[in-house]
Amino acid sequence: MRVVLQRFFGRAVTAACAAAVLASAGCATLPPAGDGNRAVARRIAGAEMHPRLLMTAAEGAAVRERIARDKTAAAVFEAVRADADALLDAPPVVYKKDGKRLLSVSREALARVLCLAFVHRMTDDPKYAARALAEMETAAGFNDWNPSHFLDTAEMAAALAIGYDWLYPLLSPEQEAMIRRAILDKGIHPSFEGKRGWVNGDNNWNQVCHGGMVFGALALLEREPELAERVVTRALDGLPHAMDVVAPDGVYPEGPSYWEYGTTYNVLLIAALESALGTDFGLKRRPGFRETGAYPLLMTGPTGGVFGFSDSGQTGGLSPAVFWFARENKDPGLAWDNHRRLREMLAKDGAGRGSRFLPLLLVWWDGKPAAEPRQPLAWKGEGINPVAVFRTSWTDPNAAFLAVKAGTPAANHGHMDTGSFIYEADGVRWALDLGAESYGKLEARGMGIWDRKQGSDRWRIFRYHNISHNTLTVDGAEQVVAARADFTRFSARKARAVMDLSAVYGGQLARAERGFTLLPDGRVLLQDEITAGDAPARVRWAMTTPGEVAETAPGRALLTKDGKQLRVEVLSRPDAVMETFPTNPPPNEWDTPNPGTRQIGFHTDLAPGESAVLAVLLTPGSAAPVPAPPLEPLAEWPGKAAGDR
Numbered sequence: 001m002r003v004v005l006q007r008f009f010g011r012a013v014t015a016a017c018a019a020a021v022l023a024s025a026g027c028a029t030l031p032p033a034g035d036g037n038r039a040v041a042r043r044i045a046g047a048e049m050h051p052r053l054l055m056t057a058a059e060g061a062a063v064r065e066r067i068a069r070d071k072t073a074a075a076v077f078e079a080v081r082a083d084a085d086a087l088l089d090a091p092p093v094v095y096k097k098d099g100k101r102l103l104s105v106s107r108e109a110l111a112r113v114l115c116l117a118f119v120h121r122m123t124d125d126p127k128y129a130a131r132a133l134a135e136m137e138t139a140a141g142f143n144d145w146n147p148s149h150f151l152d153t154a155e156m157a158a159a160l161a162i163g164y165d166w167l168y169p170l171l172s173p174e175q176e177a178m179i180r181r182a183i184l185d186k187g188i189h190p191s192f193e194g195k196r197g198w199v200n201g202d203n204n205w206n207q208v209c210h211g212g213m214v215f216g217a218l219a220l221l222e223r224e225p226e227l228a229e230r231v232v233t234r235a236l237d238g239l240p241h242a243m244d245v246v247a248p249d250g251v252y253p254e255g256p257s258y259w260e261y262g263t264t265y266n267v268l269l270i271a272a273l274e275s276a277l278g279t280d281f282g283l284k285r286r287p288g289f290r291e292t293g294a295y296p297l298l299m300t301g302p303t304g305g306v307f308g309f310s311d312s313g314q315t316g317g318l319s320p321a322v323f324w325f326a327r328e329n330k331d332p333g334l335a336w337d338n339h340r341r342l343r344e345m346l347a348k349d350g351a352g353r354g355s356r357f358l359p360l361l362l363v364w365w366d367g368k369p370a371a372e373p374r375q376p377l378a379w380k381g382e383g384i385n386p387v388a389v390f391r392t393s394w395t396d397p398n399a400a401f402l403a404v405k406a407g408t409p410a411a412n413h414g415h416m417d418t419g420s421f422i423y424e425a426d427g428v429r430w431a432l433d434l435g436a437e438s439y440g441k442l443e444a445r446g447m448g449i450w451d452r453k454q455g456s457d458r459w460r461i462f463r464y465h466n467i468s469h470n471t472l473t474v475d476g477a478e479q480v481v482a483a484r485a486d487f488t489r490f491s492a493r494k495a496r497a498v499m500d501l502s503a504v505y506g507g508q509l510a511r512a513e514r515g516f517t518l519l520p521d522g523r524v525l526l527q528d529e530i531t532a533g534d535a536p537a538r539v540r541w542a543m544t545t546p547g548e549v550a551e552t553a554p555g556r557a558l559l560t561k562d563g564k565q566l567r568v569e570v571l572s573r574p575d576a577v578m579e580t581f582p583t584n585p586p587p588n589e590w591d592t593p594n595p596g597t598r599q600i601g602f603h604t605d606l607a608p609g610e611s612a613v614l615a616v617l618l619t620p621g622s623a624a625p626v627p628a629p630p631l632e633p634l635a636e637w638p639g640k641a642a643g644d645r
Helices: 015-021 038-045 057-069 071-087 103-123 126-140 150-166 173-192 204-219 225-246 256-277 291-298 320-328 332-346 358-364 439-444
Strands: 378-381 387-391 401-405 421-425 428-431 472-474 486-491 496-500 509-518 524-532 537-545 548-553 556-561 564-570 579-582 598-606 611-620
Touching: 038 225, 038 256, 057 071, 057 103, 057 358, 071 103, 071 126, 071 332, 071 358, 103 126, 103 150, 103 358, 126 150, 126 173, 150 173, 150 204, 173 204, 173 225, 204 225, 204 256, 225 256, 225 291, 256 291, 256 320, 256 358, 291 320, 291 332, 291 378, 320 332, 320 358, 378 486, 387 509, 401 509, 421 611, 428 556, 428 564, 428 611, 472 509, 524 537, 524 598, 537 611, 548 579, 598 611
Parallel strands: none
Antiparallel strands: 378 387, 387 401, 401 421, 421 428, 428 537, 472 537, 486 496, 496 509, 509 524, 524 611, 537 598, 548 556, 556 564, 564 611, 579 598
């Protein structure tokens, strides 16, 4: 038994003895624990002493040694220390909600405590510990951690848990009691109260909330062994509901930025279980989890922007969790883009340059240099929101990059972006996604933005409606929320994909299929095959772009951006009237402006039962002037959903 309570009892005691001695500090307000999980209980009984979350004493010594001998590690540490130094004279966080959320305060507290405590562990300088403890005492003194929006509670619990664990020898009895009670009363106990949909949810809430609660439980396990058993067991039972949505290929259905949020906490939880209890209880073996380590890399274009569909962000950022996957998968190429982001961060001066989890990069990085990705140039991933990505090179910053999305608007954080795509060439993102809206702003107006039913407030938002995305719109109507599109053909060899959109336009079109191909010279061919139903249909083809429309003519347009050019040609309808559709100002007062963007496109009118082919060729200025590729029916395109033929 390695758990030590010497500070409080003058001798080492077992977890069972500690529970008896400290029964008054238990969790009488909680429901009965039941039989629990014997494997979890055994591991808790033999848990590591403090520090045990993420970085044990031995691991901390190894990190110190790496900082001393490796220039990159030393530079990362100096960036972390700069952040810590900037915090020394800053006032602690203040309880201030943004609408219904305290989340920004919780995240700031976590960033501060992690940074300051890490620098203390690397330097033994007491000023960093003192400042971290001041932050923790302030947060512990809040009346609550906003349990009605439990993400806020979870992140604050994680903040105080890691500070409690990493700074444990420095805590006075009064500080220890205050912080412990806060973790229990404002964090863990509320997690067992009321309806907690996140416990078995299939989205990022599950990963974040379980992560925060497990952190709190593991930090306090010598005081609360039975509670720790319950919290860990609950997480082991509930977490797979969220983890398994990335099966089979690792596609995170909420997009790359939510991958960063949810999966980082998933990694935090696994890493904490391993460092504290010596095992992950098989979580790393969940289907698709190891594969999801490649997801952010695959979704990142040569410009550094990501395919941020639905509510996901578009820019991407440094992700320490990627270094964990690179180490676990023994694939340094997974961190290819993150090494680039790391170099960019280190080239900046001053504080505030990195991820709030930046200190953990030094814990999870195995010291291996950047390596060219092993991933293919063409890849398809299935799941709730299937995606396909194509590129002409991994190493050329001017390479062409095409990413396309199938799936459903009904997915968590979904938009009506089924059939949408982004496209980069010559260092310009020519076809883009406008991104998410401000949740707080819309909630303050009383809009029901989380209701994904057909015709709800959510679809009155310009950025959420299909009309703002690079897909088809029929008679100005919404896509069918409950419907789903899947890839019917895919060829990595030919860089082609076809999806069936018919259900998504149910009641609007009798048939809708969309094909994409990235040609070797960087050109893109998009081909829609559509058939009207029993009523006439007006079909709008549109692409959102930052490019200026330099000229239009029947069936073609020229876009310019940063001295580069893109030609847009309607091969199947050379007489098509090319139009520019405004995105800024947006149509509604609640919509966020979209400066520097617009849409280029055209309309096609179909009589009842009439069919049409809409074939559009995108040609970057770097491509040689060669004839357009011949048009073939989508049914004759090579490939199938199961893979190449």
